[in-house]
Amino acid sequence: MTIAHVLGFPRIGAQRELKFAVESFWRGDIGETELAAVGSTLRRRHWQWQKDAGLDLVSTGDFAWYDQMLNTAALLGALPARFGFDPKALTLKQYFELARGNAAQPALEMTKWFDTNYHYLVPELDAETRFDGGVDWFFYELAEARSQGHNVKPALIGPLTFLYLAKSKAAGFDKLGLAGRIVPAYRRILEKLAAQGVEWVQIDEPILALELDAQWRNAFAPIYREFSTAGVKLLLATYFDSVAEHAPLLASLPVAGLHVDLVRAPQQLDALLAAWPQDKVLSAGVIDGRNIWAADLSAKIEQLSAAKTQLGNKLWVSASSSLLHTPVDLAQEDQLDAELKGWLAFAKQKLDEVVVVQRALNEGRGTVAAQLAVSDAAAQSRRTSARIHNPAVGGRVAALTGADAKRAHAYPVRADAQRAWLKLPLLPTTSIGSFPQTREIRAARAAFKRGELPQDQYIAAMQAEIKLVVAKQDELGLDVPVHGEAERNDMVEYFGEQLAGFTFTRFGWVQSYGSRCVKPPVIFGDVSRPTPMTVEWSRYAQSLTSKPMKGMLTGPVTILQWSFVRDDQPREQTCLQIALAIRDEVVDLEQAGIKVIQIDEPAFREGLPLKRAAWDAYLEWAGRAFRVSASGVVDSTQIHTHMCYSEFNDILPAIAAMDADVITIETSRSDMELLEAFGTFAYPNEIGPGVYDIHSPRVPPVNEMLRLIAKALEVVPAERLWINPDCGLKTRGWPETEAALSNMLQATREARSAIAEGRKLVVEAAGHHAAHAAGACGCH
Numbered sequence: 028m029t030i031a032h033v034l035g036f037p038r039i040g041a042q043r044e045l046k047f048a049v050e051s052f053w054r055g056d057i058g059e060t061e062l063a064a065v066g067s068t069l070r071r072r073h074w075q076w077q078k079d080a081g082l083d084l085v086s087t088g089d090f091a092w093y094d095q096m097l098n099t100a101a102l103l104g105a106l107p108a109r110f111g112f113d114p115k116a117l118t119l120k121q122y123f124e125l126a127r128g129n130a131a132q133p134a135l136e137m138t139k140w141f142d143t144n145y146h147y148l149v150p151e152l153d154a155e156t157r158f159d160g161g162v163d164w165f166f167y168e169l170a171e172a173r174s175q176g177h178n179v180k181p182a183l184i185g186p187l188t189f190l191y192l193a194k195s196k197a198a199g200f201d202k203l204g205l206a207g208r209i210v211p212a213y214r215r216i217l218e219k220l221a222a223q224g225v226e227w228v229q230i231d232e233p234i235l236a237l238e239l240d241a242q243w244r245n246a247f248a249p250i251y252r253e254f255s256t257a258g259v260k261l262l263l264a265t266y267f268d269s270v271a272e273h274a275p276l277l278a279s280l281p282v283a284g285l286h287v288d289l290v291r292a293p294q295q296l297d298a299l300l301a302a303w304p305q306d307k308v309l310s311a312g313v314i315d316g317r318n319i320w321a322a323d324l325s326a327k328i329e330q331l332s333a334a335k336t337q338l339g340n341k342l343w344v345s346a347s348s349s350l351l352h353t354p355v356d357l358a359q360e361d362q363l364d365a366e367l368k369g370w371l372a373f374a375k376q377k378l379d380e381v382v383v384v385q386r387a388l389n390e391g392r393g394t395v396a397a398q399l400a401v402s403d404a405a406a407q408s409r410r411t412s413a414r415i416h417n418p419a420v421g422g423r424v425a426a427l428t429g430a431d432a433k434r435a436h437a438y439p440v441r442a443d444a445q446r447a448w449l450k451l452p453l454l455p456t457t458s459i460g461s462f463p464q465t466r467e468i469r470a471a472r473a474a475f476k477r478g479e480l481p482q483d484q485y486i487a488a489m490q491a492e493i494k495l496v497v498a499k500q501d502e503l504g505l506d507v508p509v510h511g512e513a514e515r516n517d518m519v520e521y522f523g524e525q526l527a528g529f530t531f532t533r534f535g536w537v538q539s540y541g542s543r544c545v546k547p548p549v550i551f552g553d554v555s556r557p558t559p560m561t562v563e564w565s566r567y568a569q570s571l572t573s574k575p576m577k578g579m580l581t582g583p584v585t586i587l588q589w590s591f592v593r594d595d596q597p598r599e600q601t602c603l604q605i606a607l608a609i610r611d612e613v614v615d616l617e618q619a620g621i622k623v624i625q626i627d628e629p630a631f632r633e634g635l636p637l638k639r640a641a642w643d644a645y646l647e648w649a650g651r652a653f654r655v656s657a658s659g660v661v662d663s664t665q666i667h668t669h670m671c672y673s674e675f676n677d678i679l680p681a682i683a684a685m686d687a688d689v690i691t692i693e694t695s696r697s698d699m700e701l702l703e704a705f706g707t708f709a710y711p712n713e714i715g716p717g718v719y720d721i722h723s724p725r726v727p728p729v730n731e732m733l734r735l736i737a738k739a740l741e742v743v744p745a746e747r748l749w750i751n752p753d754c755g756l757k758t759r760g761w762p763e764t765e766a767a768l769s770n771m772l773q774a775t776r777e778a779r780s781a782i783a784e785g786r787k788l789v790v791e792a793a794g795h796h797a798a799h800a801a802g803a804c805g806c807h
């Protein structure tokens with residue numbers, strides 16, 4: 028029989044139970060026992076859902092208190108020595124210290140999991156790293172599932188993906204050189220699973236979807252040969268892109284099965300089938316693990332019919348990737364209309380979809396006729412619904428010309444026009460937009476959304492916040508203030524709530540990192556902007572100061588990237604529609620007298636396809652979409668953009684081609700390394716490299732920021748250098764925000780004096796990293 032399974036289920040809980048429990052634990056409001064109980068309840072519920080849906084195997088190993096990469100490091104015992112923890116006796120408190128830092132040590136670095144909006148903790152490796160075993164949570168959870176009567180398939184992150192995604196501070200460190208130590212560790216785990224009678228183990232190697240160099244590719248065969256006699260059947264799981272280029276390797280690896288993503292890369296099925304041996308399982312990921320659209324189940328069954336004929340019971344059915352990237356349960360959404368709701372499936376509903384496809388393949392379509400009828404009707408309604416297509420939007424996109432994606436004059440001309448009215452001092456200071464989102468702000472919004480706080484009172488509360496933020500910036504002496512974004516629940520969802528063609532959910536939370544979640548809005552149709560979205564807030568903020576108020580928008584690429592995107596037209600098309608909506612807002616802000624406007628694009632790099640071969644095409648349309656959003660204004664209006672969370676060195680020409688007048692960019696955590704690339708590349712416009720890391724409550728001293736300013740001045744002429752933090756301040760508290768900004772202003776004044784007096788600022792070798800290490804890092 029064709030087996031039905033999934034690669035993993037979201038752990039956060041339908042009501043974000045895990046988030047609230049973990050945060051209570053951090054605050055000391057609950058202890059380990061209560062926290063453990065919440066984890067157990069969630070696991071029990073999620074396994075039961077998998078069983079009730081009819082899956083043949085339920086997944087374990089997908090639960091984590093913070094992150095699955097950290098869990099893998101904790102299982103292997105591969106913890107950074109700098110913390111001084113005994114890996115075998117790691118406590119929950121210490122686990123969270125690895126994730127969030129403590130008084131003596133900064134947290135593990137955090138970065139994006141492939142092209143998702145999920146962030147993992149980056150394991151640290153060095154020549155001394157050992158994998159001698161750590162905590163047994165993985166085995167405990169396996170036993171827990173079995174004691175509840177489940178047929179389990181534990182999942183592990185594979186050794187090559189673990190090493191590939193880990194990092195070492197030592198230059199040129201050979202991570203693969205640790206294979207000789209990590210492989211026996213995995214083998215011990217597999218043998219232990221075998222001894223416990225586990226039949227199938229899922230081992231995730233998503234790096235196979237990248238363009239791997241020969242060294243990494245060649246490491247698979249010997250490593251998996253080592254595992255082949257451990258006594259368990261291995262299902263090697265790949266996802267997020269095609270692995271067809273490795274088809275001969277994958278077919279010959281001594282594993283019992285392979286999982287592939289047939290949503291992102293449906294075309295790889297034929298290539299794989301051509302090479303597929305009779306005795307190996309091929310797990311077909313046909314239900315989308317990255318999006319919320321209900322599957323067209325008839326089409327999915329059709330997609331697999333040839334594979335079923337060829338492989339028989341060796342064909343398995345699954346979701347394309349772990350369901351971690353989807354919200355938990357659509358049933359909770361009581362404010363979506365029936366038509367729209369019928370188009371959607373969250374993680375719980377996707378379990379049913381996997382089983383319908385499986386049953387159709389095993390027992391014939393007749394056995395699931397009712398489910399197929401519902402699915403066919405939903406697919407038909409989504410294809411034909413009048414609310415999806417708006418000819419005016421389509422027409423506007425089609426009519427776009429080259430001139431619409433280009434400012435009227437080149438940067439030097441614009442810069443003159445902007446200097447003429449802005450009259451900013453040398454090294455102008457600004458912030459990235461958000462100021463602390465306090466509990467009070469969130470509580471007021473929650474009350475407003477529940478209908479308990481009237482709209483005028485909500486607006487008054489947000490205006491009071493804006494007034495406070497503007498007054499504080501005036502006091503501090505920031506040259507280009509912002510309104511602080513108090514009125515925004517999230518920098519993408521806020522816009523999604525106001526744009527036509529979008530809908531939003533009540534409980535569609537997805538884990539972003541640790542306890543932090545986002546609720547991506549859903550783009551179901553052509554996008555347009557019925558009314559201005561930010562203008563009144565910015566106008567109000569401008570009325571409070573004589574300084575030029577910076578308007579604050581999220582850019583089209585980031586809105587696209589952090590939403591659930593329609594899958595019935597190319598992403599490029601949807602992005603251009605959003606770009607036009609943002610362009611309208613930019614023009615309206617300008618009309619309202621807001622003539623410095625920032626269009627944030629933190630997800631610009633994240634949108635890059637996993638395979639480099641597809642980069643150019645993406646960068647072309649993404650850059651064009653940004654320019655469409657930014658080019659409706661006159662020369663004297665200054666357009667800023669902002670980027671963070673990524674390494675940008677390899678896309679600098681594309682960033683320059685966006686042609687923003689000013690880019691503010693995260694650089695402090697890399698000690699301005701990025702700027703060297705900007706210098707070499709001779710970035711032509713103005714730059715504000717972040718001079719302090721906002722991910723920690725630590726207040727960097729003046730001389731530390733001065734040192735970064737001096738470093739920046741080595742590559743950027745003073746006339747084109749801005750001074751600002753790395754990113755927005757929404758996750759920070761007020762005391763550290765004020766103290767850090769005050770130091771930033773002081774550092775700027777000292778830099779200006781040095782320049783005026785012709786004194787060269789000295790870049791001391793002083794350890795930024797040492798200073799960071801000394802800070803109480805509550806980063807995450």
Ligand SMILES: CN1c2c(nc(N)[nH]c2=O)NC[C@@H]1CNc1ccc(C(=O)N[C@@H](CCC(=O)N[C@@H](CCC(=O)N[C@@H](CCC(=O)O)C(=O)O)C(=O)O)C(=O)O)cc1
Binds near residue numbers: 470546
């Ligand atoms: C910059 N980042 C973002 C990413 N993606 C986005 N879509 N948005 C981003 O900003 N990706 C990369 C990074 C990820 N970083 C973060 C940082 C912080 C968070 C975060 O804090 N998330 C919050 C939820 C934010 C939110 O939507 N708030 C809403 C609802 C608040 C809420 O839960 N209200 C409660 C009641 C509260 C009360 O009464 O006090 C409720 O409704 O029950 C809002 O402000 O209105 C989080 O809590 O996880 C995410 C990603």
Ligand SMILES: N[C@@H](CCS)C(=O)O
Binds near residue numbers: 461462629755756
């Ligand atoms: N304007 C946003 C950008 C975050 S990347 C903020 O300040 O929070």
Ligand SMILES: [Zn+2]
Binds near residue numbers: 671754
């Ligand atoms: Zn940012």
